[in-house]
Amino acid sequence: MSEEERKDIGDLGEFGLINHLTNDIKLTQPSSMVGIGDDAAIIKNGDLMTVVSTDMMVEGIHFSLVYSPLKHLGYKAIVTNLSDIYAMNAVPHQVTVSLAISNRFSIAALEELYEGIKRACELYKVDLIGGDTTSSNKGLIISVTAIGSAKQEDLVFRSGAKPGDIMCVSGDLGAAYLGLQILERERQLYESHPGVQPDLDQQKYLIGRQLKPEARGDVIKNFQKFNLKPTAMIDISDGLSSEVFHICHSSGVGAFVEEGKVPIHPEAEQMALKFQLDPITCALSGGEDYELLFTVDESELEKIRFMPDVFIIGDIVDKKDGITLHTTGGNIHPLKAQGWEHLKGK
């Protein structure tokens, strides 16, 4: 085809591209309950549902080995997939890991990567059951598939939110993004002044949120303990506003987010100001926090008031009322979905 007709990947964005390529796919197998479009797919096996999620991390796109220790990288590759399983209100039990590696990696480097993978498996009680290891011409690529299970009646989708529901998150947002800004700044400093050793001890919290995030399996356990089933849920990998949009689109509803209620860690707040960034923008669009965003029926208010790590940030409203942000200044703006879109302009 001619260059004139050529449509670039970046024109569609990540979600547009996936949608474009997969919107004609129909599920034909009796066991395929849910396919593309939620955090994970669902396969029916008798009463127990198998929940499957898969992700790919590419060097130079999702991580830089300049500042990502391989151990943390292995850990994060597992955790980000488990997060998708938890986001279905399911429990992960197994993972597979496929690697493409260039020969610049030594065996010791791969051992370090696997150390992180194994550590995450141990802590989250999942088994590494398979994978593939191959060479690449350039860089490191990690593809993880996580497999979990849940009873059919326990599964929570993106599509169940309804007007009146309370919208909650499980923890503070924006810190992972600010951790990345610090690391990027240090990398640039290091590249221009190779002798300078960065002092990152002051920013342990923010950097830790970026390099070694945790998946909120503890929140899922609390749901069971408190006998609470969210009406909709998603994990926050692309930024809060992008995830609010996903829930609203899937559920056919609107949302009202209270800026002042969005939890931001004090260190994230300070660092945002140092970088001359708006803290709330970091929290709304930063991504990679791997907290859970979920909605609960308004009758559950008493329950969530006593649950640890639940922050009420707004309400679900009618679709016609749109998706809006109520600022601390008292204004109401349409919320902008500015998620992580790696494909844009690359």
Place this chain on the structure above:
Amino acid sequence: MSEEERKDIGDLGEFGLINHLTNDIKLTQPSSMVGIGDDAAIIKNGDLMTVVSTDMMVEGIHFSLVYSPLKHLGYKAIVTNLSDIYAMNAVPHQVTVSLAISNRFSIAALEELYEGIKRACELYKVDLIGGDTTSSNKGLIISVTAIGSAKQEDLVFRSGAKPGDIMCVSGDLGAAYLGLQILERERQLYESHPGVQPDLDQQKYLIGRQLKPEARGDVIKNFQKFNLKPTAMIDISDGLSSEVFHICHSSGVGAFVEEGKVPIHPEAEQMALKFQLDPITCALSGGEDYELLFTVDESELEKIRFMPDVFIIGDIVDKKDGITLHTTGGNIHPLKAQGWEHLKGK
């Protein structure tokens, strides 16, 4: 660490590397029945077993876009994973597909890739239920996970072969390797004489075996129809001799392969001679044929004589008798496992 101490990935080879990195992994989840070490992993779900296999294909390592049409590539990425599920005597029902793509790919190119993916899903009756699409700095990487199911009692592992068993393959070998040699020769010709259009019509069979292999789900169906359960099975992705070694090592047995019984297509035979290659070497070490290698109890001889696409190539013997090749010249040599080892020397 110093360069002197550094151990390279190539020193261990693909299987050595996987083994080195994963040999300390223990399965802890009650549902994890089989982990790393067979064609696929097994997860228990009540009576039904979930069978999971994953593979990664990297541009420049596993394929060249100079001669792999994207449609065929998508098709092959699915089929090679389904082959691993069939090799457990299980039936695939779902796949996930993750892609890393550089922005040199147009949307039309990705549509073509997906056309092949969807075509394979349709023909093999599996659903595409999930995946991830991200950018890469260089090239195309495709990671597929296939999920299937089987009754526990139907599963066939690599480890069940015993002395006296008959060793069989489901079709001719070496053709995919020779197809690759033709394509490589044409690529080199094309690069030195860009105007020349290759005439590949004469080699449709060999090229087809390389670019668009099929997984032998029909053979698994025949097993059911004939009420035959192999004692051990593996799919031939790395070359017959490498797979014979896998079965022998897992089962703790030896094998006796009759050179004259290894099925080789007449076109493969002729092409091997044109390339001044030994046809049997192509069949033993070529790889990518995606036929099934399996062993059956000797009492099943009558059954397999009437089954289509079953070629008896030898016997399982005591471990102490080793793994040998009985040549058509009447000699007995130790069989060499010279499988596909992408990591070597790269």
